[in-house]
Amino acid sequence: MARGKHLSHFCAHCDKVTKMEKIGSVENQPEKTWYRCTRCRHASLLDLDAMKRSQEEAAKKIDKSSAAIYNPENTYQIGDAIFHTEWDDIGKIVSKELTSGGDKAIVVSFEKLGEKRLLEGIAEN
Ligand SMILES: [Zn+2]
Structure with a gap:
């Protein structure tokens, strides 16, 4: 992979x-x-692999009533459910990343659209 x-x-x-930062693998435990x-x-x-599996499991169970409306000025936590009004899709935040430009992004597993990256916390910049 x-x-x-x-x-x-x-x-x-x-x-x-x-x-x-990746620093090495484990002998006899390739996963x-x-x-x-840093x-x-x-x-x-x-x-x-276990993290990915648990993320996929978590992504399947989205509590629609607790979903927050996505707003790029807000910041979110892994596991939060968000609703994207423009796309009319609900998703769960599975991880966080920094873009190559240094902006904060959330990786969201959407029910219909699949995995998408969205910016967050843009008001802080
Ligand atoms: Zn640390």
């Missing part, structure tokens, strides 16, 4: 989602990978 060198993940040491938090430098052993 082709993956980038960096990903955003919740760091238990920072108590927030941070940028993680697990060591990532180092903020606090602590290493975490991540099982990306």
Whole structure:
């Protein structure tokens, strides 16, 4: 599976989602990978396949009544349900990323449209 060198993940040491740098794999455990938090430098052993599976499971269960209307000026948490009025689709935030331009983005798994990236927190810039 082709993956980038960096990903955003919740760091238990920072108590927030941070940028993680891939630092190595684990012998006899090909599904697990060591990532180092670029903020606090602590290493975490991540099982990306299990994370992806749990994200897909979570994405299937969307509580429509709790979905927030998507607004790029707001910021969101992984697991939040959002409703995109223009697309008339509901989705769940499965991860967070930084764009190449340094903007904050959320990765949303929509029921109809599938995975989409949307900007968040644009008012802070
Ligand atoms: Zn950290």
